[in-house]
Structure formats: structure tokens, C-alpha cells
Amino acid sequence: MTSPDFASLQIWLFFAFGASLLSALASLLGGQRLWVANLVSFPLLGISAVASIMIGILSLTGAAEFATELPIGLPWLSWHLRIDPLGGFFYALIGVVLLAVSLYGPGYIREYHRQGKYSLAVLGFATGLFVAGMQLVVAADDALTFMIAWELMSVSSYVLVAFEHLEAANRRAAFLYLLMAQIGAGLILLAFGVLAAFAPDFSFAALREAQLPGLWSSIAFALALLGFGMKAGLVPMHVWLPEAHPVAPSHISALMSGVMLKVAIYGFIRFTFDLLGELHWEWGVILLIFGSVSALYGVLYALMQHDLKRLLAYHSVENIGIIFIGLGLSVLFFASGFPLLGALGLVAALYHTINHAVFKSLLFLGAGVIVQRGHERNLEHMGGLIRRMPWTGGFFLIGCISISALPPFNGFVSEWLTFQTALQATALESGVLRAVVPITAAILALTGALAAACFVKVYGIAFLGRARTRRVRHAHETNGLMIISQGLLAFLCLLLGVLPTTMIVALNGVSGSLTGSELSMATSRGWLWLTPIAPQVASYSAPLVLLGIFLALSVWGLVYLALRRRRRIQPVIRRDPWDCGFGSLNSRMQYSASAFAMPFKVVFDPLFRIHEESERQMDDRLPTLPARISYLIHTDDISWNIFYRPFYRSITWLSRQVARIQTGHLRHYLAYSFITLLLLLWLVT
């Protein structure tokens, strides 16, 4: 083995933390100087990213588990840190996205430096703390460290969301985010509290050994689901996501959507599979319901958005729902006594976790390029960007294909695994469950197809066609590093799609250490074949499918060349597009994003609250000729009406009832004091 220093997790953990904290400090000291951010802060974040990836690789390839106790914290409870395969996997996830963001950042913040309105020091400081907080959450081995790191992550991301604070809408969104983060943290704290009531202290080792009666176990599970679900973005606790993610700077949106939501997933998996241990099938059904509703809700609302970043935020809700469907299937199978199928569900959920981290970050970085170069966030104003930004367009296309779960990219593999898990429902005994699980799979298929429709809309309106506004017509391609960062993520999408067995072997380690069961047959036919359950049940060989696609394309290329030489085909002629003979078409006569989504609006109408404003101004000379038509469509989230409005209306009603004791007359207050005194005297004696 190489020198023991670099093969142990300790040194890499030190690098990861140290680099992100140093990056924060350097930004704070650097002030508005751009060179500090570009040459010190972001490279330090890059070092932290590489260290995180090393932690992940070492931990997943069988390095010894690392646990330590730091001398900081309370006198009777110092900080415990531990990295096991689950933590290592999430470190690798953090590292990959952070690497791309650290390459992308310097080019992006140049815009803020040029504007001069906002402080680069605050941005860099909060980013460094945010990354350090997330890394600490994944390494925490006792409840206190976990909560401190969680709060660090939440508050620093609040600062980042509120970064462009001169606009009132941004401040409101940031406040909503902070409010919901604190409520979620409170619920998580309560969940840990329930566990800690049955354990001697707060360390995870003690919490793991705690024996909870059935009711308290379910209460802890419910609190953890609500708390972690609020941070992850499960419906109906997702309402902060579409507000907060669009207003943050784009590389921070990538970090939040790609990594922070996954840290919430990590917390949930750690709490349920590791600390609670004993799983019940009812929990699996609840997870399936939450997951399916989130997936369908997220994608339907994403279809109706015309703000690019808000659309991507709703897609995060959808993908978190898909991850929870996988987790629900896993819990269901574990609780029903099928550990192999439970491991399959867990592996499918974890695979989708890393897939989503990679392609969602890619999409947010691409959106950031459009925002920075085209100065547009509204899809209705974009168009024809692939001609102006060929590289960004190409990588964004790969992101769109990946998120639509199409072969040969990575989204398809995790969806294939989830379907294979759902198909094994025939093993369950309960007839109701055997019927419900395929229905969940059908909902998953519907969301996958709707996601493909949504990304056809996004790519077709933004990158294809003709530019709808002047600024987009003159947009430029970005600089080299930003292209490289997107290319890195796109390459990872392809790699994760074409070599699934490597990832499955790594995830086997996670599943084995967490639950004790692995997919032993997953690579039984060699590294090219993915056979999760058994070769005769289902198999998928991604590299061969990719090879097949190339083969089919090359055969066609040969046919084309043969024809070309024989027929002496002329070079391609360029003409105007077909306009039915009516004359010149301009760029406003294209299909718009709202028009593309109209069939879906009609089909799924009851699920939306849509405001439409249509105004028609007729010509003075001819009353039947419209001179100007304007149409505005806006979709409101019905969760506010269904879940939140009744909640705060009832609180307001309750407060008003309690306020009745404030009559304003002094004699009533004297009577209250007298009665209270009598009551206390009675209690004392």
C-alpha cells in the first residue's frame, strides 16, 4: 500500500474542511478584489472538491471506516465525526458538483464585480461556510454536531439566497426560505429528541442502540420525514424551493439544488435506515405516496413555468419525489422480509441521487450562462441560442436528455432500476400492495414522459428556433473554464449511463454497510452487464446499447456516402421556411413556451391555479383588425391554498379567540389577577 498518510480518510477530511474554511476566510479578507476570488477562493474550493472525491473513492473501495472525536463542543459531549460508505458516497457527490462549480465560479462572479452593487466578500465567505456546513453534516456522528452543521448550512445558504438583496422579491423569497429551514430544523431536532429520550447520550452510536416502542418509532419517523422532507422539497413542504432557487446566483443554485437537497436525503437515510433500524411497511407506503405526489406535482408545475430557473427548481421537486419512491420501495421490501429487493430499492434511490446531482447542476450552470450572457431568465424571450452558444447548447442538450431518462445517459439507468424494483412487487403477500406498487410505477412513467415533454419545451424554445428579443440575438458564448465545467458534468452523465456496473459495485458497499444486504448478482455476467436481481429476470448492457446506436448511425452514414457518390448530390440549398404563401415570418410568430404547454394545461387543469390576462387593442382605422394583443399567464402553486392558508387562517382564528380576554377594561384585568391569585393559593396548599 502507498504511504499510510494518503490512503487514510483522515488527511483528506482535513483537506476538505480546511480548504473550504480557508476559502471562506480568504474571501472575507479579500473584499471586492476579483483576483482573490479567482486565484484563492475558488481554487481552494476546487481543492476541497478533489479531497471530497478522494474521501468518496477511498471509502467506497473499502478503506477502513474513520471515526474521531474532536475536543470541541460541550464538556460532556464532544464532537464526533465518522465516515462510513454512506457518508463517503455523499462526499463524492459533494465533491463532483463542487469541482464543476469551482471551475464555473470565476467567470460567473465577474458580472457581480462589474456591477459593483453587491459584496464579493460576503458571497465568497457564505459559499465557503455553506460547503463546510454540508461537509460537516455528512461527517457528523452525533446529534449535536449534526444540528450545528445543519444550521450552519441553512443560515449560510440564506445569506446566499438573499445575496441580491436590493430587490424586494428576493428578500421575501429568502425570508420564506429561512423560515421553512428553521421549521424543518426544529422538526429534525424533535426527531433526534425522541430518539435521545430512549438513549443515554446524543451520539449516533447510542441512538442506534436505543429501543423504541412502536408508537414512538413512528412518531420519530414522521418528524424526520417532515423535517428532512422540508429541506429536500417534498410536496407539500416544497413551497420555498421555487422561490429560493431562482433568486440565488446560478452557481449557488447548482450547489443548492444539486447538493443541499441531497444532504437532506442523506440525513433522512441516516435517520431511518441507520438510527431507527427497525422498518415498518406502513412507512414504505407513506414514502411511496409522498414520493409519487411530489414527482407528479413537480413535473406538472414545471411544465407551466416560463421562468427557466423556476422551472428547474420544480424539476428538483420531481426528482426528489422519484428518489423517495425508490426509498419507499426499499423500506417496503425490507419490512416485508426481502432484503435483496430492499437493497435494490436503496441502490436505485442512491443512483438517482447522484444522477440528479450531476444533471441538475449541469442544467443550472447552463441556465446561469444564459442569464449572464443573454440577460434573460424568461423562456418567452429566448430562442436560437444554439447558434450563439454551441458548447453550452450541446452540454445543455445532454443535460436535457439525461433528466428525461432516455438511454444511453444516466437518468435512464436509475429509472430502469426503479422500475425493476417495482416489478418485483409480485413477491409481496398483501394483494393491495401488489396492486399499489405497479400504480406507483405507472405514475413514475407518467412523470418521466412529462419531464421529457418539459425539456423538449425548454430546449426547443431557448436554444432552437429564432431569437425573440434583441439581447438574446446578440448573446455570446462563455469563456473556457465555464465550458469545461459544464463539459465535465456532461461527460459524467454519459459515464454514469454507460458504465452502471461500476457505480452499482460502489453502491453495494453503501447498502451492505447500512443494511447488511447487497446485490450479489448485479455483476454476475461480467462488468458489461447489469443484472440486478438475476440474469434471467432482467439485464441491461449499457455500453452495448451505446455501441448499437453508433453502429446504426454508422451504417446510415455508409448508405449516405454510397448514395452521394452515385447520385452526385448537390450541396444543401437554403431557403425560407414554409409560410403558406403569406409572406415573411418574424421571430414573434414562433410557438411560445406557454403555447407549448397549453395541451398539458387543458388536460391537467384542476391541479393548477392559473391567472390569464389577455388584452386586445383594435386598430383605429378598421375596428376588426387587432393592433396589439398581449397575453400573460401565471401559475400559482395550489399548495398555498390547500395546506398553508387553512393553517394560518386557523392560527389567526385561534389567536383572535384568545384575544377576547383583552377587553380593555381595568376591572376585568383586576379580576384576572384575583382569580389567578386564588388559583395559585389553592395549588400551593
Added chain:
Amino acid sequence: MSWFAWFAWLAVLLHIGLFLLSAPLYSGWIKRNKALLQNRRPPSVVQPYRDLRKLFSKDVVLADSATVIFRIAPYIIVGATALAVSIVPLIVVGLPVNAMADAIVLVGLLALGRFFLALAGMDIGTVFGGMGASREMMVGSLAEPAMLMVIFTLAMVASSTNLSTVILHSLDAPLALRPSVLFALIALVMVAIAETGRIPVDNPATHLELTMIHEAMILEYSGRHLAMMELAAQLKLLLYSVLIVNLFFPWGISTTFEVSDLGLAVIALSLKLAIVGALLAAGETALAKMRIFRVPTYLAIAFTVALVGMLSFVILEGS
């Protein structure tokens, strides 16, 4: 690889080639039947071959605003559809590619083709393409749950998603009519009509803008690109017909590579496809195209039928 493995992969290439060659013939047969039923003089059965040859020799005229996506989309669509047809057993089961990709990969590859077709529709920046793309994605997204439910039912019956295994299971099973399989057949027929764009969902012979879905997306294509798009559509139609025929009525399909078995399989398949084609032509003549916003109801019925099939399997435990 052993000589047998080489031979098996050669068989896969021959299988794809046979599919590609028969697809225009099948379309020609359907057009001939439709013409006869509508009291018209039918075109020759080999007319689609002549059309494709003519298109290949014509110039390609591109719009000013066409991008690289428009130019590569035909190749990707034909490639994905060709790969999809390689998964569907035609005259012999047990080809190596069946273990490589199963029914879910089939749905995924067809979805990839649809994705690029819709992008190609949106590429030029005219209203027709956008409208066609929007409607195609709506129909496709509502058809996919129904298709998946059919696959689930068949996979639960055969305990595998491998299409060869499903067909072998149907061959071995006794000749009893299982309600789950019957419901799955009805649902698959309805989904196939929607996915291939036949009446009553979409009219393949129309050129009125408001009535087209598939034609609207390929409106701007010409020359060899248009030939490839037409070929892809014909391939998809043959693929769904072969799926219906081989999954539910597999008698005659060969399980070995013996020449006599293969010959019998070819004759059996031709007969079955001829009947299916004639039935499709009769259905297209008898029915009228639906309003576009009736199609979600149609697909919801298909999904419900497939769901009933799956439930009848689950509740009756193998019906």
C-alpha cells in the same frame, strides 16, 4: 467470441435488415387495403419503395434557421428506431440482443426517437413544428403509463422483462384465455394506434395543418432526410404490429436457427401481419379522427384497461 456468437450477432444484423426491408411493404399493404375499402384504385404494394428511392435522389432544401439538430435528428431517429426493432423478436427468439435490452429499454429508445422528432419540429421556428411537437409530446406522455402498465402485466405473467422470455412463456402456456392478457392486448392496440399516429388519433395522410401531429413535425424535411423520417415512421408501425402479433399470438415463431423452422416462422408471421394490416386499414376507414382533446380520454381508457389487466393478474394470482 465463438463462431456461434459471431453467427448470433450476424443473425441480429439480418433481423434488423429484414425489419428495414419489410417496413415499406407493410405500409404499402395497409395503403392498398385502405384504397380497396374506400373504392379507389389501389397503388402497387411496392409503391413505398419507389417513393423512398425517389426521395433519396432529391435535393435537400433546408430553411435558413435550421440548426445542426435539424440535420442530425433523422439519423438519430432512425438509429434509435432500428435499435428498438432489434430488441423485438421477429421470426426467432433468443437473439443475444434480447438479453442486452429489455422491454423497458424498448420504451426508452422509442422515447428517445420521439424527443428528437419533437426537437426537430421546434428547430425551424415556425408554428407548425411547435404545434406538432407540443401535441406529440402530450400524446406520448399520456401513452407511456399505459404502455408501461401493459409491459408490467406481461412481465408479471412471465416473471421477466426480457421479450424473448415473455414470448417463450406464451408459447409454453396452455391455450387458455387469460383475462389479464386479453386486457393487455386491448390496451396495447390502443396505445399502438396512438404512438404510431394512425386514425383515430392522428391522420397519416393529411396535409391540413390543424389535423396533423406527425406530419407537422416533419413538414420542413425534404430529400433524403424526409425519406429517413418516413422510413422511421414505417419501422415504428411495423414494430408495434410485430409486438402485438408476437407477444399475444406467438404460434409459429421459431425457437431454433433451423432453416425449416425459420421458413415456417416467416410464413406464419406474414399471414398474421397481413391480417393485422387489413384490420388496421378497416379500422382507419370505419373511424374518423378524434378531436385532439379527446385523445387524453382515449389514452386514459387505454391506461384503465391495462390497469384492470394488471389487477386481474394480481387478484386472481396468475388469472
